Amino acid sequence: MNIPVTVIGGYLGAGKTTLLNRLLAHPQGVRLAVVVNDFGSVNIDAALIANRDGETISLTNGCVCCSIGDNLALALYDLAERPDGPEHIVVEASGVADPARIAGYAASHPRLFLDGIVVVADAETVRARVHDAYVGDLVRRQLETADLIALSKTDLVDAKTVQQVQEWISVEVPDARVVTAPRAGQVADLLLSGPGGHAVLYDALPGGEHARQFMTWSFVRGGVLDGDALRTVIAALPAAVVRAKGVVRLAEAPDRRFVLQLVGRRWSLEPDHVENRDTVVPDRSVIVCIGLADQLEPERLEALFAPVSVAVVPRAVKALLQGVERP
Structure with a gap:
């Protein structure tokens, strides 16, 4: 069975980890592997943890959370080689990484293929970030590589601002598909394509x-x-x-x-x-x-x-x- 790989990108503090936590809590029956840079940043509910072994945390719902360690390609290769491996892999890109570059690692094993790049954008700050002299080019590149843009922190701004941000993205990234960041129970329907999906x-x-x-x-x-x-x-x-x-x-x-x-x-x-x-x-x-x-x-x-x-x-x-x- 071939295994789809989804890359979750977005600038520092955009809300990637929140999205991942929602996904791990409600995988909708999909046996999922989430690959992260740092376990410490993912506040996994203690009730979900079945076992922890080195770089891997096994969850009671059949999912696993793995640390990238020193080599993302090797981490993905190992997951693909597991006899009881995942039905879908989600990779959290660093906040200062180009998601398209991370997506290239989906070719690290013949059984893996890129399912999509989802970039989380902070509705409150994304426009200012794009015009920042130091990080603007990076944030723009992250948005441009996205197959789907998930607007986060929409509860911190009013409905008019959310609409303005969506319209701004449609100008900056023509043909972009934009949604507000899905809540718990919604994430799997939008992101996952494993057999359970x-x-x-x-x-x-x-x-x-x-x-x-x-x-x-x-x-x-x-x-x-x-x-x-x-x-x-x-x-x-x-x-x-x-x-x-x-x-x-x-x-x-x-x-x-x-x-x-x-x-x-x-x-x-x-x-x-x-x-x-x-x-x-x-x-x-x-x-x-x-x-x-x-x-x-x-x-x-x-x-x-x-x-x-x-x-x-x-x-x-x-x-x-x-x-x-x-x-």
Whole structure:
């Protein structure tokens, strides 16, 4: 099984550790490995700690928290080689690091692949940081490399300021996908794509605060889909779609299942390497888009996805046609 890697970046004090703690507390059934620079900065709930062994803390929910140590590539390689390894790896980048450079380490093992770069930005200070003579270039570069930008500390500013920051980011980073930092219970739905994360394809997302900020739109079709048309649609999804997950069957390889993953601006559509997944119905394609509740337009998505359906020729008719010699 291939393992997705998500990089969490952002300047010092932006709120990366808070996001990680929420993720570790509510991994939504995904066996997760979180790789951090310093255990001391991650205030893991003592009730979650099952065991601590050197550079690794094992949690009661099946997740592990690992220290980068001297070599990130080696830490990732070791995780990929574990027989009981994680279903998803999250790497916390240093506050003064370029997340794109950290993301390059996802190639340190053949089983690893980059799922996305999420940059946490402090709604109260990010604009000032970008114009700072000393760190401005770094903060701007962090924002520009993000597939998804999570605005943190929105409770410290009013709604008008949050809107102004979002509009400012849309000018500074065109086509950026921006959300307010998700609360506990929401993080996994937006960030994770391990096997456990596919539950979102068949179960409604939680209500409450999550439902007020996000909404979902589902595409369900029997038979196979036009792969080229689907790839064109995915590339054209509006910025309001911040996450998409899917398990689909394509006309180009109708006997295989393909997995769609989208985080912000980054997406992939690859053959499914997990066999015997009982929760997936093999004769239908399911795609779920998670987007901002006040911006997602279901009618627009319906129109976008309309061309991907393919008329399926029954097997008996196909066999008959293949047996007829053409003149």
